[in-house]
Amino acid sequence: MIRAAIVGLGGWGRRLVVAVQEDGQPRGSEIHFTRAAVRSAARARPFADRQRLQLGSFEECLVDPAVDAVVLATPHSAHPGQVRAAAAAGKHVFVEKPLALTLVEAESAIAACAAAGRVLALGHNRRFLPAFRALRELVLAGELGSILHAEAMFAGAFGLAYAPDAWRAGDADAPAGGLTAMGIHSLDALIDCLGPVEDVTAQSMRRVLTIPMDDTTSAMLRFRSGPSGHVATLMATAWTWQLRVFGVRGYAVMPDETSLQVVERSGASRLFTFPVFDTERAELEAFARAVRGDETYPVPLGDVAHGVAVLEAAVASIRSGGVRMSVGGEARNPHEGSC
Template identity: 45%
Template structure:
């Protein structure tokens, strides 16, 4: 069992702690707002502090998980690497590709792993979709469509998540990035994007839509969208010459092939957050390769950065090769 520290006890940091793990035990927590986190930390048996440096100096801590504002990730990851601590960093890994490269370089120089939290990767339906793509069931894959929207923005009335510098391009960082990462895992790196952000209501409680056309390095195409603020919706649909497969949630996958009725494949539910943490623990304890390799981590950040630039320029933007 690896003793771990969670940094950031906002909504998502608490979700990670509550998910639990067969290989990680949260013993320390870092949160600047001590009063708001005291009860939660006590409930989960974690020693609470506002000082990250004291946690990094603790030899009992074998891993650090970051659920902090996006702009803090580079400095915090590099500090963890300097202290000899493996790092799990919530998405987005970084806001720019240059920062992401610096973070990975620091961890590689220290001989330590850095993984990113993209929990949709661990949805059983998404894992089944990747198998259908890789085993040739769909034939030659030529196009992908994705949509991820939710109502989280409507509940945020203040704080860093409403800062465009922390959360650029509307719903991209909160929801749309999950789609971009799914695109990376299924189609490989993007070559070029063209994005359009339309705002219907400013913060707090923002309402906006982000639409993105994607051209992948492999020559295939994609389109994605995300809406703030609307009821939760997830769709990831891959089109191939022999069929298409559409994921509509954690356990719903519909396979369509010529001459046959659409088939909803049986998929058992799992705790995707726990699976995500277990994968990190397995990497640390057993050296088992993590499902998101560094090249894919960088490719997703490159696509993210290009989408932000495309929104700003209102023009197509090439993705920096990784």
């Protein structure tokens, strides 16, 4: 059983704890949160008491020999520094997305964990969705034929609920509207299916939000393997997460997180539905198995760094007024030549 400290007990930090334990009792045999690091203990106390988490500072968690790993659920700009500090203290690290806001920072965090011989795992939870795994298998098996285009949409009303001074709304943590927090999931999914991105052209607008955050952000991608791509995030509409991949034989679409529809060029269509799946529990248990050395965490760090590089290029394109930006860094090509 891996003993972990949760760092940040906001909305998502609590979600991660609840995914693997109930009232302090582990749900499985892989990972158990025993400590929590927060800055404001009063707000976190009721939850921490219920989950039997010892409250303290990040620094106290790092020097506690009874903590094997830290799980970072903190603002984006804090991630790379906290990863480096945890690695230097000999802790394994699970960190929420995005790993960093620049490729240089992402590579530095990855290098720190490698130098310390510690596991670094990213919370790209949508990779664990059974419907997404099925879509990816279809693409890699060539069932859609040569891939022409892929597109992803992630939308919600999140921006309408943020306070004007929320970290999530500011340029330091969310420099491209919803692309930083939400679109990074879409970018990661497309990189997992289609491999590295060559260049990006992006735009971002504030149509309705009155806080300092864009609500309407989109990026056109060109993949090195040939296809085009499009990723959009909206911060002031109804919630949806969708993904479509178009090939010369037909297309596959995830209209939501639990369905996959495959439509052949003839018009024949098959709909597959999958049970609701706890991706947070799956990713944390995969992290624990990687810490024990039983398996490799299934999100390659090359892909993670490349996703950050695409995000950075998108931000640069937005700031330049829409200039096409090439993407630094390398990701693996998951299907040499099949699309």
